[in-house]
Amino acid sequence: MSAEQLEALKKEIWRRAREKAESILMEAEREAERILEEARRKAEESARSKIESEKLLLRRRILGRAVSDGRKMIILAKNEAVEKVFERALEKLRKEVKSRSEAYKSFLRRSLEEALKYISGPDAGEIVICANESDLDLLADMVKDTPVRVKLEKAPIMGGINAFNTGGRKSYYGSIESRLEALKPVLHEKVSILLFREVEMG
Amino acid sequence: MSIASILLEEKKAMMYVEEARRKAQEIVQKARAEAEKFLSKTTETEVIRRKLQEYEESLREEAEKILGEYRARAEKLRAISDELVERAAELVVKVILGHER
Numbered sequence: 001m002s003a004e005q006l007e008a009l010k011k012e013i014w015r016r017a018r019e020k021a022e023s024i025l026m027e028a029e030r031e032a033e034r035i036l037e038e039a040r041r042k043a044e045e046s047a048r049s050k051i052e053s054e055k056l057l058l059r060r061r062i063l064g065r066a067v068s069d070g071r072k073m074i075i076l077a078k079n080e081a082v083e084k085v086f087e088r089a090l091e092k093l094r095k096e097v098k099s100r101s102e103a104y105k106s107f108l109r110r111s112l113e114e115a116l117k118y119i120s121g122p123d124a125g126e127i128v129i130c131a132n133e134s135d136l137d138l139l140a141d142m143v144k145d146t147p148v149r150v151k152l153e154k155a156p157i158m159g160g161i162n163a164f165n166t167g168g169r170k171s172y173y174g175s176i177e178s179r180l181e182a183l184k185p186v187l188h189e190k191v192s193i194l195l196f197r198e199v200e201m202g
Numbered sequence: 203m204s205i206a207s208i209l210l211e212e213k214k215a216m217m218y219v220e221e222a223r224r225k226a227q228e229i230v231q232k233a234r235a236e237a238e239k240f241l242s243k244t245t246e247t248e249v250i251r252r253k254l255q256e257y258e259e260s261l262r263e264e265a266e267k268i269l270g271e272y273r274a275r276a277e278k279l280r281a282i283s284d285e286l287v288e289r290a291a292e293l294v295v296k297v298i299l300g301h302e303r
Contacts, residue, residue, distance in 0.1 A: 006204070010211045017215030021222030028226030032233030039237030046241075047249040054250075055257050062258070066265035070272025077276035085287055089294035096299065107299040179298050187297060191290045195282055 078196060085191050086180075093176055097132070097159035108135060108160065111174035112142055115163040118172050120148045125166040130155035130175075 001009075096104040112129070119127050126149040131139055133154040139161070143150045155162065157175040164171040173182070180187075 001205075006208060009208055013208070013211050013215045017218050020219045024219070024222045024226045025229070028229040032229050035230070035233040035237050036240070039240045043241055043249055047253055051250050051253050051257075054254055058254065058258055058261055062261040062265050063268065066268040070269055070275075073269075073272050073276040074279065077279040081279055081282050081287075084282075085290040085294065088287055088291035089298070092291055092295045093298060096295065103299050176298060183297060187294055190293060190297070194290050194293060195286060196279065 078192060081195055082188055082191050085195070086184075086187075090180075094158065097134070097176070100138070104159065105138065108138060109142055111161050112139065115161060115172040115174055116146065116148065116150075119163055119165050119170045123167060123169075125149070126151055127163060127165050128153055130157065130162045132157055132159055135159065135161075 095101075108131075115129065116127065128151045129139060129143070130153045136152050136154060139152055143152070155175075157177055160175040160177075160179065162171070162173050162175050162178065173179075
């Protein structure tokens with residue numbers, strides 16, 4: 001073998017060795033990357049399964065509170081609107097009383113009739129009718145032919161009457177304030193239907 | 203140069219490849235150790251915390267959207283027309299004075 005041939009052989013030995021070494025290292029890098037990728041995947045999977053229950057709790061807490069707060073806002077807004085209606089109704093009722101409108105006089109008469117019918121009886125004694133001072137003359141006129149003994153008294157009420165017998169066994173509450181108080185739940189519902197059916201559908 | 207020198211070169215080249223194998227083993231072992239560490243620590247705390255934080259942020263956005271919808275509905279309810287308030291007030295007056303329920 002000549003010197004040139006030996007030199008060529010030596011070069012070939014090193015070329016193969018370098019190629020082999022490079023291949024081994026590249027394979028190792030690939031394996032390392034695969035190991036890390038697999039670890040990341042496993043970690044993701046493990047994390048996912050572990051956080052599902054936490055996610056559900058978070059969802060219930062955060063969205064549940066939002067819905068609850070939202071519902072409160074709606075209830076408050078509705079109550080505000082209904083209260084606005086009651087305030088307006090009170091203004092109107094005051095005007096009815098002050099102007100002694102036919103509707104008001106008719107209401108006063110019917111209240112009186114109902115009160116007398118409810119309270120009067122064999123042991124009723126004297127019936128005391130309490131009303132706003134401005135209505136006393138109207139009531140005096142209405143009770144002048146009544147067969148029972150009636151006493152009229154002024155009271156701090158807006159309109160209508162409250163009545164009781166001196167025996168104190170029966171009372172009738174027919175003042176505007178009493179009726180408003182008693183009918184408020186029903187009225188609240190009626191007003192809500194009227195107001196919000198149109199608003200929410202429109 | 204002789205056959206002996208070639209054999210010597212062959213031995214050196216084999217040692218060179220062996221060194222590469224040793225380095226490769228080190229690379230893989232290092233990766234395994236890193237993966238183990240990643241799985242035992244990062245998975246348990248960091249990833250879960252980060253994912254939950256991301257989810258919470260998305261939920262907060264969703265919650266804000268829900269609240270916005272309720273807010274708009276509430277505003278609509280508050281902006282009831284005067285004509286409707288008047289009609290409802292008339293209804294109340296009618297019930298109170300009309301002895302109807």
